[in-house]
Amino acid sequence: MLVGKLMLKNPIKIYEDEIVTQVAERMQNYNFARFPVLDRDEMPVGILKRKYLEMESGDSDVTVKDIMRRVSDEEVIREFEEAYTIFNRAGEMFFVVDEKGRFKSILRKRHVMKMYFERLEYTESNLRGVIECVDTAVFSVNRLGRIVFINNFARELLGINGDKIEGMVIGELIPDVDIMEGIDSGVDEFNRNFDFNGRRLVLSRYVARSDGKAIGAICSLRDITRYNEITDELALEKTEKEVLKSVFNTAYDGLIVVDAKGYITMISDAYKSFLGVENENVVGRHVTEIIENTRLHKVAETGVPEVADLQKIKGDYIVASRIPVFKNGKVASVVGKIMFRNIDEFEKLYKKIGKIEQQLENYKDELSKINKAKYNFGDIVGRSNEMKRAVNLAKKAAYTNSNVLILGESGTGKELFAHSIHNSSARRNKPFIKVNCAAIPDDLMESELFGYEQGAFTGAKKGGRIGKFEVADQGTIFLDEIGDMPMHMQAKLLRVIQEREVERIGSNKTIKIDVRIIAATNRNIERLIEEKRFRMDLYYRLNVVTIEIPSLRERIDDIDLLCRDFLEKYRVRYYKKVDSISESAIAKLKKYPWPGNVRELENIVERAINILDTETVIKPKHLPSDVSGVFDIEDVKPLKDVLNETEIRTIVQCLEVVSFNKSRAARLLGVSRAAFYEKLDKYKIKVVNKTIHIGD
Ligand SMILES: Nc1ncnc2c1ncn2[C@@H]1O[C@H](COP(=O)(O)OP(=O)(O)OP(=O)(O)O)[C@@H](O)[C@H]1O
Missing domain, CATH: 3.40.50.300 (P-loop containing nucleotide triphosphate hydrolases)
Known part of the structure; x- marks a missing residue:
């Protein structure tokens, strides 16, 4: 603050040649202890104490000069000097003069001190406000390490609260770090990292000095835990970006990314070469300048994806997809992809898919046929x-x-x-x-x-x-x-x-x-x-x-009906002219105990139809001997043949019973799997689609 700003606006002046009694009368109404005395050139010459004025009452020729004290150089100050300089000078009242030394006004030390004090108070409260506002933890300690001031951020970070924090020793709050270390040497310290309650903090310490001596320290603390995490995340993101970049450039199909206004931000090498702009820097240019008939900028406007759209570029049709990418509900960019460089490729693929779909339908049909019940x-x-x-x-x-x-x-x-x-x-x-x-x-x-x-x-x-x-x-x-x-x-x-x-x-x-x-x-x-x-x-x-379900033995009377049914079934299947089964054959069938029930009867009828030559009626002789009981000379066969026939019949029946599971059949028949396969081979027995074929 300059002196000119703080000096009195309307100072009272007394001249050295004035008569004291007159001055006393004039000064009666002013309650000042001292008055400035000037000569007639307006130069400061002395200081007159009121006390002396009051003491001189009767003598009419005593002048001010006779009773004043002469002003010292220390009591004169120029109007453009800093006011605080008076604090180091003796005296309470100072003469303010212009550059020629002429009196301008007076300056009272008390007044200046008050002004400075108010200003200090104001500055301190501002400073405290600022320190509270910054998102940094700040505290100050005195020479003994006791907290003088601490902002809320620091309280929060250090996990302390209450009124009694000021005055606490900082070493007790943060035991792992010696904040006061080296403070006497007055060295400031920056960015000391340390761990505190699972967080990573950074300390900076400024030494507070007075008269060149350390009187305490002002410290700031920053929590860099999240910062460290972010650094790690950024490193990861950078790697991902690199991966994305290489995927982008190694993709066979064309890829492009435009921003919300349609300006290119990325483009794959493959797309550039397809467009014939491999040697140009197209990033930053508007997509309409680079790609014919493009709609990427439109998709950026509408936000509606377009998939597998036909687009003509350089006379060729390509299939393009345009997918908007949203951020905070707005389109941030659009990714474009040429799925096939040429429509022919697309057509080929389409046909291939069509074929696969057709095959799938066929398999589905097959499957539902397999999984269907056949009989009613x-x-x-x-x-x-x-x-x-x-x-x-x-x-x-x-x-x-x-x-x-x-x-x-x-x-x-x-x-x-x-x-x-x-x-x-x-x-x-x-x-x-x-x-x-x-x-x-x-x-x-x-x-x-x-x-x-x-x-x-x-x-x-x-x-x-x-x-x-x-x-x-x-x-x-x-x-x-x-x-x-x-x-x-x-x-x-x-x-x-x-x-x-x-x-x-x-x-x-x-x-x-x-x-x-x-x-x-x-x-x-x-x-x-x-x-x-x-x-x-x-x-x-x-x-x-x-x-x-009753066994066939229990319903012998159904045999006629069953035989007629099977006759019809196998006549059609084998294109044979078969008229009927003779009464005598039926009689034989009714006498048989039928351990294999209807399945056995069906097999016997089928076999009989197979062995019919010119005849059209099934007779007892067409039935197996254990059913017919008929044993003619014609029935006599070499034992070897009988054995073979029995083996064939047993294997076939067994396969049917176990639903054609060869391992199980071998097990039931008590032969090794290899021996069973030899037999199948020997008798040319094949299982095709759950039906047994015998012979070539
Ligand atoms: N009542 C019937 N009418 C017509 N055909 C029949 C009758 N019962 C059985 N069959 C025929 O006999 C054969 C054997 O029948 P099916 O397989 O249903 O018997 P199953 O009791 O299930 O035999 P397994 O216990 O050996 O599995 C089949 O060809 C079936 O068509």
Whole structure:
């Protein structure tokens, strides 16, 4: 502050030659202790104390000069000097003079001090405000390391609060760092990193001095924990950007990125060379300058993606996709991609996809044919009461959703019933899945029925596999030979029936399923339960409806009907002229005990039709000798042939029973797999599409 600003506006002046009594009278109304005295050239000459004025009352010729004290040089100050310079001078009142030394006014030390103090106060409060506002922790300590001032940011960072912080020793708050170290040498210190309560802080210390001596320190602390994290993130982002850049440039197809206004920000080398601008710097140019018929800038405006759009560039059609990229709800950029450089390539691919789709449809058709039930109740031949009862019960069961258990000897038509029930039920248009429990090795049964996830076990197929229950969803699953199901699988099956959900092997997700179960067995299931080889609880779940199919022995009268049916079936199949079966042949058939039931009868009729030559009526001689009991001289065959025929028949029957599972057939026949294959080869027995062919 300059003196001129702080001096009195209207100073009182007394001249040295004035008569004291007159001056005393004039000064009566002014309550000042001292008055400035000037000569008549307006130059300061002395200081007159009021006390002296009052003491001189009667003498009329005493002048001011006689009683004043002479002014010293120290008491004179120029108007453009700094006012604080008076603090080091003696005296309370100072003469302010112009550059020629002429009196301008007076300056009182008290007044100047007050002004400076107010200004200091103002500055300090401003400073505190600023320090509170900065997002840096700031605190100051005295020489002893006690906190003098600390801003809120620092309190927060150091995790301290309360009024008593000022005065605390900083070394107790931050024990790991000696903030006062080297303070006496007056050295400032910058960016000392240290860890504090799991955060990374940076300390800077400025030494506060007075008269060249350290009197304390002002410190700032910055938390760079997040900064360090950001640095790491940035490094990662940089790597990702590099990867993106190289992907961009190695992509076979053309790639381009434009900003929200359509200016190119990235373009792949492949696209540049396609456009013939490989040697130009096109980044930063508007896309319309570089690409013919482009719509990238339009997509930037509309924000609507365009996929597989035809675009003509240099006379060629290309297929382009334009995908907008949004940031905060606005288009930030658009990525353009030429999917195929030439429409011919696209067409080729399109045709290829078309072919694959067609194949897929064919496979789907095949699959639904495989998963379809073939037979209906109309295919079940039988007039006997037992049979009629079984069919009626099956028809009633078809209308419900209940599980069905079909019991009957081998070849009695259990599968035929299962198909018919499904085809008459509301599920008829949904899958019918047959599982032969006897033909699946124990260790594969779970994956076969419930499927597995990719990587569930060594050898598991990529992508996993769907189980039969899932395939049968909404439809029917036919569990044939249920009596052969291993105990551990019975427990799992029971859970599926109760929970109505399956869990693939290797998965912890359950899949809801809606499947009707029809189970069948030719085994005496009650005995299996007694022998603890079949779970009673599962049995009760399955036999909600039990259909018992009579053996052929029990319905001998149906033999005529069945024979007529099979005759018709194989006559058509083999293009043979066959009229009928003779009464005597029927009589023979009715006497036979039929261990193989209807399947055996069907095989015998088929065989008979095959061996008919010119005759058109099947006679006893066309039946196997164990059926006909007829043994003519013509029937006598070399033992070798008989053995061969028996082997062929046994192998064929066995294969049929085990649903053509060769390993199981070999096991049942008690021969090694290799020996079984030799036999198949010897007799030229082949299994094609679940049908047995004998001969070349
Ligand atoms: N009542 C019937 N009417 C017409 N054909 C029948 C009849 N019963 C069985 N068949 C025929 O007999 C053959 C065997 O029938 P199916 O496979 O249904 O018997 P299955 O009891 O399931 O035998 P397995 O217990 O050996 O599996 C089939 O070709 C089937 O068409």
